[in-house]
Amino acid sequence: MSHDPLSKRRLKIWIRLLGVTRTAEGALREFLRLGHDTTLPRFDVLAALYRRRDGVTMSELSRMLLVSNGNATTVVDRLEKDGLVRRTQSDSDRRTVFVALTPEGLAQFEGLAAEHEAQVNALFSGLTEADLDTLTDILKRMGGPK
Amino acid sequence: MSHDPLSKRRLKIWIRLLGVTRTAEGALREFLRLGHDTTLPRFDVLAALYRRRDGVTMSELSRMLLVSNGNATTVVDRLEKDGLVRRTQSDSDRRTVFVALTPEGLAQFEGLAAEHEAQVNALFSGLTEADLDTLTDILKRMGGPK
DNA sequence: CAAAACAATTTCAAGTTTGAAATTTATGGG
DNA sequence: CCCATAAATTTCAAACTTGAAATTGTTTTG
Numbered sequence: 001m002s003h004d005p006l007s008k009r010r011l012k013i014w015i016r017l018l019g020v021t022r023t024a025e026g027a028l029r030e031f032l033r034l035g036h037d038t039t040l041p042r043f044d045v046l047a048a049l050y051r052r053r054d055g056v057t058m059s060e061l062s063r064m065l066l067v068s069n070g071n072a073t074t075v076v077d078r079l080e081k082d083g084l085v086r087r088t089q090s091d092s093d094r095r096t097v098f099v100a101l102t103p104e105g106l107a108q109f110e111g112l113a114a115e116h117e118a119q120v121n122a123l124f125s126g127l128t129e130a131d132l133d134t135l136t137d138i139l140k141r142m143g144g145p146k
Numbered sequence: 147m148s149h150d151p152l153s154k155r156r157l158k159i160w161i162r163l164l165g166v167t168r169t170a171e172g173a174l175r176e177f178l179r180l181g182h183d184t185t186l187p188r189f190d191v192l193a194a195l196y197r198r199r200d201g202v203t204m205s206e207l208s209r210m211l212l213v214s215n216g217n218a219t220t221v222v223d224r225l226e227k228d229g230l231v232r233r234t235q236s237d238s239d240r241r242t243v244f245v246a247l248t249p250e251g252l253a254q255f256e257g258l259a260a261e262h263e264a265q266v267n268a269l270f271s272g273l274t275e276a277d278l279d280t281l282t283d284i285l286k287r288m289g290g291p292k
Numbered sequence: 293c294a295a296a297a298c299a300a301t302t303t304c305a306a307g308t309t310t311g312a313a314a315t316t317t318a319t320g321g322g
Numbered sequence: 323c324c325c326a327t328a329a330a331t332t333t334c335a336a337a338c339t340t341g342a343a344a345t346t347g348t349t350t351t352g
Contacts, residue, residue, distance in 0.1 A: 006273070006275060006278065007263055007267040008263070009275075009278045010266055010267050010271075010278070011263050011267065013273070013281055013285070014266045014269075014270065016285045017163075017166070017167060017285060018167065019212065020163070020285055020289060021164065021167045022212040023289055023291060024160065024289065026212065029310085033310095039338085040338095041338065057301090058300070058301060058302090059299090059300060059301080066169065067338095067340085068339065069300080069301065069302080069341095070302075070303075070304085070339075070340070070342090071338070072301095073301070073302055073303085074302095074337085074338075074339085075337095077302095078337085093300080093348070094300095094346080094347060095299065095301065095346065096299095096300060096347095097302095117153055117154070117157050120153075120157050120160045121152070121153040121156045121157065123160075123289060124156045124288055125156075126287035126288060127156060127159070127288065128152075129152060129155075131287070132152065132156070132159055134284065135159055135281075135284055136158075136162070138277050138280065138281055139159070139162050139163060141272035142166045142170075142272060142273065143166060143170065143269060175340085179340095185307075185308085185340095186308095187308065187309090203330075203331090204330070204331060204332090205329090205330060213308090213310085214309065214310055215311095215330080215331065216309075216310070216311075216312090216332075216333075216334085218331095219331070219332055219333085220307085220308075220332095221307095221308075221309095236330095239318070239329090240316080240318085240330095241316065241317045241329065241330040241331065242317095242330060242331085243330075243331065243332095
């Protein structure tokens with residue numbers, strides 16, 4: 001248990017990283033609210049289901065979004081009530097539930113995706129191609145989902 | 147409104163950044179819960195008040211933490227009820243409220259800070275000194291508070 | 293096979309978070 | 323001075339989030 005001279009710097013980086021993330025999240029939340037009357041968690045679910053068009057189980061969904069199972073359940077509940085996603089029971093394992101976009105959900109996401117990407121692009125317009133290379137490499141070494 | 151070839155890469159970086167942040171937050175949350183029976187938002191408030199030992203206004207606090215005023219109010223309410231922080235009304239402007247650590251709050255934070263730093267240090271042990279230099283530079287260009 | 297162990301999801305209570313509205317206090321211009 | 327506006331905080335409803343417990347279904351194993 002020796003004293004690591006980099007420890008304080010790693011802590012500072014973490015604080016700064018949190019600042020960047022929260023600021024960007026705030027901007028995206030505002031964009032979704034003002035421009036499209038929706039929220040970040042809803043958008044995240046739609047985006048995950050768009051990437052896996054054939055549907056995913058509830059467990060896969062919560063792993064993809066890095067949220068608890070209970071959380072995935074409630075967000076999907078609301079989206080289902082609004083007709084944007086659909087639940088289907090698995091035939092082979094009746095514990096398992098698949099979730100997928102409905103046509104309405106697909107339409108809503110497609111209407112959002114391009115603008116969302118443009119927002120992110122604008123938020124991080126300061127990053128050059130070289131930055132992106134470097135950052136990709138560093139972020140890989142910072143852990144994240146497996 | 148031209149097509150930016152870096153746009154998709156910036157989006158990918160954002161997704162990855164969120165993954166790193168949420169994973170680290172999850173680990174820190176678990177550490178605080180299992181090891182110290184507390185939560186991340188509570189820790190964040192204590193840390194902010196530790197950095198500004200003379201006290202801060204509620205508005206300053208929510209700006210420091212990048213959360214809404216209403217959020218700051220409720221977290222401070224609970225910490226106050228537990229005797230870890232204290233509210234004081236300003237004499238010069240009776241709208242303004244100062245918040246500061248109590249001796250108990252100070253003690254709790256000091257008992258936590260070193261372990262918290264060690265956790266963060268372990269989470270990001272993959273970062274070399276050169277990484278830290280590079281990352282600091284890049285994060286500055288990614289916005290963040292102010 | 294029956295029981296125990298395991299797995300997927302939901303439910304639940306408590307806490308967190310937001311954004312808007314309400315409250316209280318200060319300030320500036322007529 | 324008076325009123326409109328602004329500022330600091332709290333309140334509030336709704337949504338989000340977690341982690342633990344409960345439910346239901348599957349698998350393993352004695």
